[in-house]
Amino acid sequence: MTTTDIEASRALLAEAAAARGFSAQGATLIRLAENAIWRLTADIVVRIARPGQEAAAAREVAVARWLSAAGVPTVEPLAIDQPVLAGGRAATFWALLPPHEAGTEADLAGLLAQLHSLPVPTFAIGRLNPFVRIKERLVASRAVSEEDRAWLLSHLRELEGQWQSLPGSRGDCVVHGDAWTGNCAVIKGPFRRAVLLDYERTSLGPPEWDLTSTAIEVDTFGSLSAEKYRVFCDQYGYDVMDWAGYPTLRGIRELRLVTFALQIADLDPSARSEAHGRVDCLRGRRGPRPWGWNAVG
Structure with missing residues (x-):
């Protein structure tokens, strides 16, 4: 900037x-x-x-x-x-917004439960495309080796195929699209109130897509405790990790996070280590999950 x-x-x-x-x-x-x-x-x-x-x-x-x-x-x-x-x-x-702070996973779960229960709106909302901008980022990246780029593009094609043949989900509904606690604000004061924000990715799709964002905080990042994740699941009423399609959605989320890190690394050389580490994780060079990824950008 x-x-x-x-x-x-x-x-x-x-x-x-x-x-x-x-x-x-x-x-x-x-x-x-x-x-x-x-x-x-x-x-x-x-x-x-x-x-x-x-x-x-x-x-x-x-x-x-x-x-x-x-x-x-x-x-x-x-x-x-x-x-x-x-x-x-x-x-x-x-x-x-009045003075506020980021919501908790439980706050987010309650809001997602309300959102996912709503009937489809009468205006055009579009369908979820979980792959938006992934290929473009991979092709444009200067921070990735040609061999890793080729592997990641092949991995993208595999995930695109798996997305087309997902096992039965809980039924399509309006999904937030970028459901994490940073897009859930809690208004400070005597009457605590959580609100949703940022609808850039809101569309029709499987509700599991929204739930996977929190699941990978445990599964991929290792940044959320099992206890807090259980509270999230209890508040929503479902654990997406129990669904047979979860590994596919986790894989798409992880690839998105890898390409985002590569995009940042093109602008900020200090992010290259994290970006390359994420690629290594996907390629099986860093052992099993959780991988302990750090924030970039």
Whole structure:
């Protein structure tokens, strides 16, 4: 992230804010990555999506409004016509959450149980594609050897085949798509309240996809205790590890995490060791799970 990147994003913010009568003066940058997130002084959060994501941004707003109407606690989009196009990128406007902290696995499980029980919405939501951007990251990576790249691409093809022949699941429903505790916020105060956020990957798919995100914290990362995982399963009412299709979803999640690390390593050489270690794990060079992966990015 450079000063030029920040200033370019700030210019997009000013254009989008002005289009809906808001001022970007004094705005604070929350995060600048694939999406840019800013806080206006009016306690409004503006999310500027990647180029070409207008439909996805509109769907995020529609999903949040649908969840709110269904009584599922969620971050709230402003009641304005949105998204707004600025410089060819879609910007969406959200009410700033009160002081909050990341939710627990139990908080997340309760919200997922509510989400997964809802009927399919009337607006188009699309089907889950768990492989989005994996191949592109592998092809573009400069941090991976050619031999490892070829193996990972072959592994991707195997997983794509397994995805097409998954054993019977609990039935497709609306899934969050990126269900981890970082996308579950708990409002601080006397009345503790957990809310969902970030609907970039929300779509129709097997609910097991959402549950696998927490399962691999035990199984792959080794960062979540068996006791906390049991609380998660009890709160949701199901253990995805008992499902015959779980190894396939775990494999897809792991490959996504490997390619994300490789993408980061292209920009930050200090992440190369972690990225290469993850590749070694998939290739059987680091012994059995859990592998103790560390966060990158």
